[in-house]
């Protein structure tokens with residue numbers, strides 16, 4: 001390890017060094033006054049500023065944006081950057097240096113209690129949204145903190161469960177969003193998760209914290225623990241986790257000092273950790289010296305939050321163009337969330353909104369005749385007959401009913417998971433009763449994760465409003481009345497029922513262990529591969545217009561090593577309203593050597609078109625777009641072959657597709673040992689000619705008549721799939737050990753040349 005060069009580290013006592021590696025309190029790092037080293041102030045995150053370090057401990061009012069799931073459903077990179085900038089401006093005003101976000105864990109199961117905070121079931125989408133957020137935030141001189149790294153996809157037992165996952169799945173699904181965000185946006189900090197990964201606590205995980213995060217992705221900030229996620233102070237510093245949060249009362253600082261004094265920990269390792277913390281402090285000082293604190297006008301932020309919320313909501317269904325609501329109709333506004341709006345989830349991310357818009361009030365401002373009945377309590381298991389009765393009468397007397405349903409806080413929060421995907425029974429009962437008297441019914445949902453919708457076929461229109469932040473109420477009114485056209489698209493699949501989800505048999509943990517047994521088949525990767533129909537697919541969402549796709553083009557017929565491929569298509573607004581569309585690009589290689597998902601998102605673009613307007617949309621694909629993670633070689637590899645590129649409006653609504661050849665110098669792994677079969681050798685492109693010649697030679701030689709009598713197909717299968725060493729022992733096979741040695745040597749030569 002290099003001698004430290006930072007003179008401040010050299011000037012520090014051992015105690016001072018150790019002191020920099022744990023919190024001063026819940027939210028600050030410790031200063032070293034003697035050397036003029038200031039502290040950093042951090043706060044939650046991720047969809048607004050929750051500044052808890054106030055004199056009375058009551059968080060300061062701020063703007064709450066839609067929670068993660070909604071932000072990702074906008075699929076709008078520019079918009080998310082601006083959200084980051086706006087939150088950054090509020091942080092600067094309050095002297096906050098680090099925002100604890102974005103949270104980008106993959107939604108493995110719809111039941112994870114914290115899904116509302118997380119972006120997507122797809123790493124490309126989650127990684128790009130996170131990178132945009134970090135870019136925006138850090139452009140204001142406030143650092144980001146990617147959390148919770150890694151494989152924290154369940155709340156139950158989050159402090160002691162073990163996520164057991166193979167390396168391929170880990171990299172392709174659960175790490176690559178972090179990788180994208182680290183490489184693209186250079187976050188100042190990362191937060192390690194509570195859980196274990198393959199038997200080792202995240203805080204002690206050298207492979208994840210150092211080999212992957214720093215050595216492979218190039219992260220150069222510091223890693224902090226989630227609050228209380230430290231397992232072993234000395235081990236964590238060795239692994240690459242610098243800052244323990246929150247304060248430890250000095251106990252773990254002493255452990256570090258003793259470890260250095262006793263020779264258990266090299267002082268250079270401690271110095272390196274201190275340097276990493278100092279680097280971020282310097283980064284903050286330099287950034288804030290040149291970037292003036294942006295002006296904050298909370299009313300302006302609220303208006304922006306309303307625009308963002310409208311882009312984050314997803315119109316799932318709109319039969320008979322029931323929406324936007326026709327003017328002049330009597331509208332019954334029903335349901336527990338119409339006047340008691342749920343704008344965010346429970347736990348550390350809850351922002352104390354300085355203003356909250358209520359959908360009922362906002363609808364009243366825009367519609368002449370609105371009648372209201374709550375219908376039931378949000379949390380009730382059983383309907384209250386009086387409330388139900390009044391709601392049914394209100395619905396029957398109106399021209400149209402808008403029913404606000406969703407998940408109450410008790411069901412969805414940080415700290416625990418949902419036990420099923422249903423809405424509370426009283427809400428389902430309310431909806432059935434309303435539908436019995438009013439077929440013209442719109443459902444507006446407020447929840448942070450998919451719900452089962454056994455009623456969906458009976459309801460003509462459904463708007464998924466998610467948890468839309470401070471201005472959700474206004475945004476809902478804007479969308480329902482057509483002031484704004486919906487343009488959000490699902491960042492997760494809505495299965496018909498929980499049992500269809502690929503993680504179903506392995507969620508939550510058993511005996512503190514979660515087996516990620518579905519492998520890389522998370523979310524839509526599973527549904528599209530196994531042809532399992534879902535209620536609403538990943539990428540789905542409607543607007544108030546329609547789009548036609550045409551002219552799929554590739555910049556070249558094949559992608560060669562080191563090149564990029566430009567894919568383009570044209571999209572035209574064929575309706576009579578301006579609207580937003582999310583053009584999605586999926587790739588697949590279904591006949592490869594290694595089984596892969598039927599669809600993988602590798603590009604997306606959000607566009608807005610006026611009626612009749614047409615635009616060319618382009619995507620750039622590179623080798624990584626076609627690669628899979630090869631665990632045996634610990635790197636990404638692209639298999640040569642013809643890949644299908646699909647462009648669509650969701651993962652199942654594919655409008656254009658074509659094949660493209662990819663030539664890569666990567667070669668599949670092959671085991672050149674005596675257990676290998678001719679079939680395995682023949683699958684390798686560099687060995688195929690040699691093996692085919694050998695097979696032809698053996699097939700032409702006189703055969704074992706007994707084997708022939710068992711059928712030609714069987715004889716061929718025996719030849720191709722018998723391990724070489726077994727074949728060599730077989731009396732009638734015309735092969736022996738020398739043949740095995742020669743063949744393996746020839747294969748080795750072929751691979752080397």
Ligand code: BGC
Pocket residue numbers: 044045100147226227348
């Ligand atoms: C959460 C983090 C949060 C931290 C500080 C933890 O319990 O998991 O996401 O940033 O608390 O509030």
